Amino acid sequence: MLRIRPYKSCDAKKIVTWHKDEKTFLYWGGNLIGSFPLSAEQLDDMYMKKNGLCEEEDNFYPMTAFDDDGIVGSFIMRYIKGDKKNLRFGWVINDPEIRGKGYGKAMLQLGFQYAFEILKVDKVTIGVYEDNLPAYKCYQAIGFHKGGELEDHYEDVLGEKCKVVELEIRKEEWKR
Numbered sequence: 001m002l003r004i005r006p007y008k009s010c011d012a013k014k015i016v017t018w019h020k021d022e023k024t025f026l027y028w029g030g031n032l033i034g035s036f037p038l039s040a041e042q043l044d045d046m047y048m049k050k051n052g053l054c055e056e057e058d059n060f061y062p063m064t065a066f067d068d069d070g071i072v073g074s075f076i077m078r079y080i081k082g083d084k085k086n087l088r089f090g091w092v093i094n095d096p097e098i099r100g101k102g103y104g105k106a107m108l109q110l111g112f113q114y115a116f117e118i119l120k121v122d123k124v125t126i127g128v129y130e131d132n133l134p135a136y137k138c139y140q141a142i143g144f145h146k147g148g149e150l151e152d153h154y155e156d157v158l159g160e161k162c163k164v165v166e167l168e169i170r171k172e173e174w175k176r
Contacts, residue, residue, distance in 0.1 A: 002103065004110045007047050007062035007074065012040035015064075015074050018093050026157050027132050029091040047076075063114075065094075065107040072098055073107045077115060085122040087115050092126070092135065104138045112142070116171045123170045125150055130163040143169045 016038050019025040025036040034042050047062040059082065065073035073094040080086040089111060094104050115121050126144055128136045147168030154161045 002065055002067050002072070002106045002110065004063050004065050004107065004114065007064050009044045009048065011064045011071055011074065012044040012047070014071050014095075015093065016040050016043050018095055020096060023158060027129050027135075028093050031155070031157075033091075062091075063111065065103065065110070071095075072103050075107065075111060077111065077119075079121075080125065084119075087119060087121040087124045089124055089126045099134065104135075105142050108139070108142055112169070112174050116174055121171070123147075123168055124174075125166060125168045127164045127166050129155075129157070130165050136165070139167055143173055145169065 019028060019030070019036065019038060022030075022036040025038065030036055030038065033046050059079050061077040063075055063077065064071050065075075073092075075092040076090050078088050078090070080088050089108065092104065092108065094107070112124060115124050124144075125147060126139055127150075128139055130136065144167035147166055150166035150168070152163060152165050154163055156162075
C-alpha cells in the first residue's frame with residue numbers, strides 16, 4: 001500500500017540516485033537546485049533549508065512516497081505567492097525501477113487528498129515539459145488539465161528551448 005509522509009533527511013540518498021542523466025535531472029527541476037549530479041547533501045540542504053526557494057514561512061512541503069519495500073517517489077508542494085488556496089506540485093520523481101506501474105499516479109492522488117482535505121486548498125497546479133510524455137500523460141490521467149491563470153512558457157534545457165505546459169485541477173473536479 002502506497003503512503004506519503006513529509007520528507008526526511010535520510011530519503012535524500014535514494015532520491016538522488018533516480019536522476020540517471022542530466023536531462024532527467026533538469027526535467028525534474030534541477031535548474032533550481034544545483035548541477036548534475038546532485039549529492040544527497042545538496043538535496044537535503046535544499047529541502048530542509050529551502051535556500052531562498054520560498055521567501056515566506058510555512059510554504060514548502062517536500063513529501064516522500066513509500067510502500068512496504070521503502071521509498072518509491074518524491075514531490076514537493078508549495079503555495080503560489082503565499083496564497084493559501086492555491087498549491088503547486090513540483091519536483092515529481094519516482095524510482096526508475098517502478099516507472100510505468102502507476103506509482104506516480106497513486107503518489108499524486110495522495111498528494112491531492114492531502115492538498116484538498118488537509119490543507120484545504122481550492123486548486124493545485126503543476127508544470128510539465130511538453131515533450132516529457134510519460135509525466136504529461138500521468139498528470140492528465142489523474143485530472144490535471146490546461147488552466148486559465150498560469151501561462152505556458154519556455155525554458156532552456158541543455159541548449160534547447162523546451163515548452164513548459166501549465167496544468168491545474170480544482171477541488172470540485174477532483175471530488176468527481
